[in-house]
Amino acid sequence: MGVEKTGGPAAPLLPNPPPPSPTPPCYGVPVAFQEPYFPESPAYVVLPVYPRRRRHRCGCFRCCGSLLSSSALLSAAFLLVLLLSAAFFLWPSDPELTVARLRLDDIHITPPPDAAFDVSLGVDLRVRNPDFFALDYRSIVVTIGYRGRPLGSVTAEGGHIRARGVSYVRARLKLDGIRVLNDAISLIEDLARGSLPLNTVTEVDGRMRLFFIDVPVQGKISCAVTVNPNTREVISQDCYPE
Numbered sequence: 001m002g003v004e005k006t007g008g009p010a011a012p013l014l015p016n017p018p019p020p021s022p023t024p025p026c027y028g029v030p031v032a033f034q035e036p037y038f039p040e041s042p043a044y045v046v047l048p049v050y051p052r053r054r055r056h057r058c059g060c061f062r063c064c065g066s067l068l069s070s071s072a073l074l075s076a077a078f079l080l081v082l083l084l085s086a087a088f089f090l091w092p093s094d095p096e097l098t099v100a101r102l103r104l105d106d107i108h109i110t111p112p113p114d115a116a117f118d119v120s121l122g123v124d125l126r127v128r129n130p131d132f133f134a135l136d137y138r139s140i141v142v143t144i145g146y147r148g149r150p151l152g153s154v155t156a157e158g159g160h161i162r163a164r165g166v167s168y169v170r171a172r173l174k175l176d177g178i179r180v181l182n183d184a185i186s187l188i189e190d191l192a193r194g195s196l197p198l199n200t201v202t203e204v205d206g207r208m209r210l211f212f213i214d215v216p217v218q219g220k221i222s223c224a225v226t227v228n229p230n231t232r233e234v235i236s237q238d239c240y241p242e
Contacts, residue, residue: 092208095135095161097221098126099202099239100168104232109191115184119144119151121173125202127219129161135217136160137206142171145199147186151178158206171202191229198225 101124109117123142129135136158143153154173161167180187190196204219223239 092131092210092215092217094217095204095219096128096130097202097204097219097241099223100124100126102225102234102237104227104234107229107232109229112184115181115187116177116179118176123171125169127161127169127204128166129164131208132163133208133210134162135206135208137204139205140169140171141203142173143201144173146180147183151175194228194230195235196227196229198227
């Protein structure tokens with residue numbers, strides 16, 4: 001059984017592509033062959049970095065002047081410290097007084113209404129010079145009083161004490177007919193108790209030669225003394241420097 005062909009060829013589904021357009025002609029010019037040009041990159045040289053030293057430029061006079069001024073300041077400071085130390089250790093101080101012995105040689109009291117008494121008092125003083133220079137004292141004055149009221153004084157002769165030396169001075173005080181009318185009542189009470197309070201003040205006036213300068217010095221000591229008017233015995237004694 002055969003297949004029967006009917007009609008003509010089948011129509012294409014897509015249209016046929018257009019024919020390619022003709023290529024335009026190219027014309028070449030023969031040239032010599034050259035290598036392509038590439039610009040060279042800039043060259044860099046790396047150098048090490050060294051710290052730059054500052055040069056202190058100053059004139060000779062300026063440098064020498066600074067050195068001289070520094071030396072002068074150091075010398076002045078050292079000299080000042082030396083002078084202050086010498087003044088601290090060598091500057092004279094007052095003499096030291098100590099009552100070595102106090103004795104009541106005689107006492108006679110006149111009761112009121114006259115209210116007077118006679119007294120004879122001896123004082124042995126110890127004078128010490130604590131300085132490094134000799135001491136010349138002109139006088140030693142001993143004053144006696146009753147209940148804070150001065151009754152009289154005596155002056156002893158001056159003397160000389162070597163550097164850091166000790167000297168003993170004896171002073172004798174004698175008062176006759178000293179009236180104490182203002183303290184008559186207190187005097188009666190003291191006589192009844194058998195205890196008579198007295199006070200003494202001793203002063204040393206002198207000078208000390210420090211190199212070429214005379215420096216005045218003075219020492220003072222006060223004592224509170226209680227005596228028995230009947231037995232002439234010193235009951236108590238309390239001394240303190242001033």
